[in-house]
Structures are given as C-alpha cells and as structure tokens.
Amino acid sequence: MKILVGIKRVVDYNVRIRVLSDGSGVDTDGVKMSVNPFDEIALEEALRIKEAGNADEVIVVSAGGDECQQQLRTGLAMGADRAIQIQSSEALQPLSVARAFLKIIEREDPGLVIFGKQAIDDDNSQTGQMLAALWDRPQATFASKMVVNGSSATVTREVDAGLETVEVDLPAVVTVDLRLNEPRFVKLPDIMKAKRKPLDVVALDELGVTVEGNIEVGNHAPPPQREKGVMVEDAAQLITELKNRGLL
Amino acid sequence: MSRILIIAEHDGQSLNISTAKCVSCAQAIGGDIDIAVIGSGADAVAAEAAALDSVTKVIVVDAEHLEAPVAANWAAEAVALAADYSHVIGPSTTMGRDLMPRIAALAGVNQISDIMEVNGPDSFKRPIYAGNAIVDVSAPAGSTVVATVRAASWKAAGSSGGAAVEQRAASSSAATHTRYIGLESGGSERPDLQSASKVVSGGRGVGSEDGFQVIYQLADKLGAAVGASRAAVDAGYCANDMQVGQTGKIISPDLYMAFGISGAIQHVTGIKDAGTIVAVNKDSEAPIFEIADIGLAGDLFSVIADLDELLG
CATH class of the missing domain: 3.40.50.620 (HUPs)
Known part of the structure; x- marks a missing residue:
C-alpha cells in the first residue's frame, strides 16, 4: 500500500505575524518558512504505519511554487520515499488543491491519504474533506489515534463532545490532530540522503486542473486589541472588581 | 434576496x-x-x-x-x-x-x-x-x-x-465505507464549555492532575464550566475535550478565569471574545497579563483558597 501525505509550506509557527500596512497581506519577507506542523504529524504517522509493515511507500505531495520543494525535501529527510510537487505559480485554494490531489491519486492509487487537520496560515481545515468528497471515499478528520487493520482503519477523532471512533474502509482520507504523535527530528545524514531521493514536478495544467471559482481575498487588518486591564493585589480585590462588573 | x-x-x-x-x-x-x-x-x-x-x-x-x-x-x-x-x-x-x-x-x-x-x-x-x-x-x-x-x-x-x-425523505442510502463506532465523552455534570457564561481554566501552572481538582472546585462554586490550556491537556492533567485555543475550543463566555496559564498566542486565540478575562499567574511577566482585564500575580493555589473562603 502507498500512503500519500499532503504537506504545505507555511510561515513558521514561531514567527510573530505582522499585517502589512497597505492591507495586502501579512509580511512574509525574510520570514522563516516551515512544513505546516499538522502536516509533519501526518507524515510521522505515515512513516510509522510503513515501519510497522502496513505500507510499502510514503509519498509527500505539495502544491505551490518551486519554493515548496524545500518543504518536500524536509519530508524526504524525515523518511518519505519520494516527493511530488504540483507546480503552480499562484496560491491555490483548497478546492483546487483537492482536485489536483485527485489527479495524483488516479496515477498513484494510494490506500491512504493523510493531511494535517488544518494549515496554520489560512486555518481553513478543508482540503482533506474536499478530497474525500471528490474521490467519493470516507474521511476521518481530527485523528488522535489511528490503527490500520488490513483493508480498513480505526480512527479516534477529537471532537467537541469528546473522542469519537469510526472505522473506515481503505482507501480513505485522514486528517490528523496534535496529539496523534510527536514528529521525529531530522538528522544531518538524512538531509544528505534526502537530496538523492526522487522529487517529481508536475504542472497543475498538465494534470488538467484549471483554477476557478476562487474566493476573493481582500483587505487584511490586524485584530482588534483588548484594552489594558488592571492588576489587583489579592483575592479580596479580585472579588471586588468582579462584583463591580456584575460578574459575581 | x-x-x-x-x-x-x-x-x-x-x-x-x-x-x-x-x-x-x-x-x-x-x-x-x-x-x-x-x-x-x-x-x-x-x-x-x-x-x-x-x-x-x-x-x-x-x-x-x-x-x-x-x-x-x-x-x-x-x-x-x-x-x-x-x-x-x-x-x-x-x-x-x-x-x-x-x-x-x-x-x-x-x-x-x-x-x-x-x-x-x-x-x-x-x-x-x-x-x-x-x-x-x-x-x-x-x-x-x-x-x-x-x-x-x-x-x-x-x-x-x-x-x-x-x-x-432521505435522498441517499448509507455510505457503507464508514462505520460509526461510538463517542466517549467526559460526561461532566458541569455546564458545557462552549455555551457557559463563566469558565474557569487551568494551565501548566496547576502542576498535576491532583492540582487540577482546585480548578473544578472553584468552577463548581461559581457554576462555571472548566477549560484548560494545551499544556495542561498534553501533560495529562485533564481531558482533551477541555482544551481552549486555536486547536481546541474557541469560546466567548462573559467571564473567563485563567489560572496558571502563561497565555501562548494559540490559547489567547480561543478566549479573545470573552467579556472579562481574569488571569492569575505567579510570573508577573506572563503574556496572559497583556490581554487580561483583571490580573493577579501570585500563587494560584493560595488565591483559589482565599477565593474559596471569601465566597463562602
């Protein structure tokens, strides 16, 4: 069985986000870029499934400009066998990414496709679910535990009400949550080895996918700030403040 | 239209x-x-x-x-x-x-x-x-x-x-590829975290699962729901469905009280729409104080003990 893992190049989670003064976007000039942290968890899970003997090959796939090859190389260094870049000069929205992944699926015939539950830039949480819909296959989102058993997988999902368990037939799409695993650290020799692993580039139009129906993204603004509060000395003063506000 | x-x-x-x-x-x-x-x-x-x-x-x-x-x-x-x-x-x-x-x-x-x-x-x-x-x-x-x-x-x-x-009438038949097994829920008697008007939350500063008991006690006294930071959930102090923040629940209670929570941006994302934010943390430099309406720099256990006594 092959596993496809979708990875997205995003602003590193440690970077303090600054909205550009003209409202055209956020400042990404000279900013550190990384693999979306949820996608790293997705890749780690795929590697563990392979190491447990339940998969033969792990393929990392990213959609974007050539700069995303950097994140694909990180994925290869973590242990993926090969990489595919879906090349597109414009930023793709989830529906286009899902359509492109469907074309890759037709070529590769994977048993599992794993994504992070959301990307930490757009916070959309859509691509996996959209792919499952277009592919007419099951989805198990927000996974905190997954067990592959032959032709199916049992997935524990972190939902608002607690932990939900579903069983899905393979092939399936799984999106992963934080507590599924701790991704491994990449070691230097692995980075060297990753340079020799195959990275195929396929243009979006070669896949027959045209971008249409995009959501128009307009002005960016910093979030409204909360006003500076007061400091109190002890519990008695705290209770007074709460009573003054009618909260007790 | x-x-x-x-x-x-x-x-x-x-x-x-x-x-x-x-x-x-x-x-x-x-x-x-x-x-x-x-x-x-x-x-x-x-x-x-x-x-x-x-x-x-x-x-x-x-x-x-x-x-x-x-x-x-x-x-x-x-x-x-x-x-x-x-x-x-x-x-x-x-x-x-x-x-x-x-x-x-x-x-x-x-x-x-x-x-x-x-x-x-x-x-x-x-x-x-x-x-x-x-x-x-x-x-x-x-x-x-x-x-x-x-x-x-x-x-x-x-x-x-x-x-x-x-x-x-339903237009489709059941998808046979997905089988729902069940839901395991905290089953708490307390108010629901997402709709409660008051929420009391604990973070890493609470220190242990035992330590978290004082959070529950204060919440019960106030009729509040209980939340937690990711750090507290990851450390196993409480259940994951209590996590508040970017990857947990995003809530907007009238009163949010954070005990031992430093205020990482991912947590703050989940509480920014709260009416009043109270923060108690022993580190007076903790970022949570930047967004708190009422801050108290001190030991959360003694503050909760005092609150308990004063609230009767």
Whole structure:
C-alpha cells in the first residue's frame, strides 16, 4: 500500500505575524518558512504505519511554487520515499488543491491519504474533506489515534463532545490532530540522503486542473486589541472588581 | 434576496447552541432562513430549531443511517437540499468543519471558514493566522456560498419563533465505507464549555492532575464550566475535550478565569471574545497579563483558597 501525505509550506509557527500596512497581506519577507506542523504529524504517522509493515511507500505531495520543494525535501529527510510537487505559480485554494490531489491519486492509487487537520496560515481545515468528497471515499478528520487493520482503519477523532471512533474502509482520507504523535527530528545524514531521493514536478495544467471559482481575498487588518486591564493585589480585590462588573 | 440554509448541529436529543449562533449570522446576511435537521428521531431538535427567531422553515431529513453525524451521509443530504439556496452554512465546530467542506466540494465551490462578521451577502470577515490577521473575503458572484460560522463571534438568536416543520425523505442510502463506532465523552455534570457564561481554566501552572481538582472546585462554586490550556491537556492533567485555543475550543463566555496559564498566542486565540478575562499567574511577566482585564500575580493555589473562603 502507498500512503500519500499532503504537506504545505507555511510561515513558521514561531514567527510573530505582522499585517502589512497597505492591507495586502501579512509580511512574509525574510520570514522563516516551515512544513505546516499538522502536516509533519501526518507524515510521522505515515512513516510509522510503513515501519510497522502496513505500507510499502510514503509519498509527500505539495502544491505551490518551486519554493515548496524545500518543504518536500524536509519530508524526504524525515523518511518519505519520494516527493511530488504540483507546480503552480499562484496560491491555490483548497478546492483546487483537492482536485489536483485527485489527479495524483488516479496515477498513484494510494490506500491512504493523510493531511494535517488544518494549515496554520489560512486555518481553513478543508482540503482533506474536499478530497474525500471528490474521490467519493470516507474521511476521518481530527485523528488522535489511528490503527490500520488490513483493508480498513480505526480512527479516534477529537471532537467537541469528546473522542469519537469510526472505522473506515481503505482507501480513505485522514486528517490528523496534535496529539496523534510527536514528529521525529531530522538528522544531518538524512538531509544528505534526502537530496538523492526522487522529487517529481508536475504542472497543475498538465494534470488538467484549471483554477476557478476562487474566493476573493481582500483587505487584511490586524485584530482588534483588548484594552489594558488592571492588576489587583489579592483575592479580596479580585472579588471586588468582579462584583463591580456584575460578574459575581 | 438570499435564501439561507443552516445545517443544524445536534446530538439527536437537543440542538447545539452553535446553531442559534448561525441564525444570528444568517440574520446579518439577510433573507429567508431555513434550518435542516438531518438525523434520526430528532423531533425534539426540530422543535427547538423551529422556535428560533426569523426561521421560516425547518426541514427534517430523517433516516436511521443519519443518526450519527457521518460527514459522507450528511453531506449527501445537505447537497440534495442545497439547490434551492444561495447560502448553505453551518457552525465552525468540529461537526461543521468536518461536514461543510464535503458539501462545498460536492457543490463544486470553495468554502469560507469561520465567518466572524458579515460585510454583505457574499462578503465576510474571517480570521487567519490564529486570529493574528482579519481578512475580507468574497464568494464569486452567482455561486452558492458554503461557509462555516465562527460561533464565538455571534450571540445566539432568540427562541420566540414558530417556523413550519417539513419532513423530507432521505435522498441517499448509507455510505457503507464508514462505520460509526461510538463517542466517549467526559460526561461532566458541569455546564458545557462552549455555551457557559463563566469558565474557569487551568494551565501548566496547576502542576498535576491532583492540582487540577482546585480548578473544578472553584468552577463548581461559581457554576462555571472548566477549560484548560494545551499544556495542561498534553501533560495529562485533564481531558482533551477541555482544551481552549486555536486547536481546541474557541469560546466567548462573559467571564473567563485563567489560572496558571502563561497565555501562548494559540490559547489567547480561543478566549479573545470573552467579556472579562481574569488571569492569575505567579510570573508577573506572563503574556496572559497583556490581554487580561483583571490580573493577579501570585500563587494560584493560595488565591483559589482565599477565593474559596471569601465566597463562602
């Protein structure tokens, strides 16, 4: 069985986000870029499934400009066998990414496709679910535990009400949550080895996918700030403040 | 004029409050508002939905295989209904975030996540980068708007309406590829974290599962729900469904009290819409104090003990 893992190049989670003064976007000039942290968890899970003997090959796939090859190389260094870049000069929205992944699926015939539950830039949480819909296959989102058993997988999902368990037939799409695993650290020799692993580039139009129906993204603004509060000395003063506000 | 369909969130027994918040968002969009209750034997839910203000019609799609909110099954029904509507919206809870993109893809449109404000019928504000930027987005003219609504940004609509309830047969059969096994829930007697007016939360500073007991005790005294930071959940002090923040629950109680929480941006994202934020932390430099309305630098255990005594 092959596993496809979708990875997205995003602003590193440690970077303090600054909205550009003209409202055209956020400042990404000279900013550190990384693999979306949820996608790293997705890749780690795929590697563990392979190491447990339940998969033969792990393929990392990213959609974007050539700069995303950097994140694909990180994925290869973590242990993926090969990489595919879906090349597109414009930023793709989830529906286009899902359509492109469907074309890759037709070529590769994977048993599992794993994504992070959301990307930490757009916070959309859509691509996996959209792919499952277009592919007419099951989805198990927000996974905190997954067990592959032959032709199916049992997935524990972190939902608002607690932990939900579903069983899905393979092939399936799984999106992963934080507590599924701790991704491994990449070691230097692995980075060297990753340079020799195959990275195929396929243009979006070669896949027959045209971008249409995009959501128009307009002005960016910093979030409204909360006003500076007061400091109190002890519990008695705290209770007074709460009573003054009618909260007790 | 817009025709808006809201996909109700419920557990078969009662309507989740996020649905009433979706109604408020739909009111801001303007137009006819219908609610779809997809489920099995969810008559009580339909009655609750029909009582929500400004709802024209509640459409009940009832079938045994629709009992659990399996996205593949619910999306098939929602898409069958969608043709009559300009907007299909649901809450950006885990249910809505699981379901709505599946509906959007089947309808062949991109989806808008987390509407926090309505600029116009097709134009909205939504947060990106964990709420560090707010962006204006517009759906392409003439296409169905499929969106999730950021519940914390909206007040629940009132319940003095009386909409018609209409039954519809399910349009699809069960997806055999997905089997719902069950839900393991904390089963707490305390108020629900997402709808509580008061929330008491603990973080890494609480130190242990035992230490977390004082958080529960204070919450019970105040009639509050209990939340936690990711650090506390990861350390095993409490259950993961209590996590508040970017990857947990985003809440907007009237009062939020944070004990031993440093205030990482991912946590702050989840509480920014709270009415009053109280922070108690022994580190007076903790970032939580930058957003707290009332701050107290001190030991959380002695502060809680004092509160306990003073509140009687």
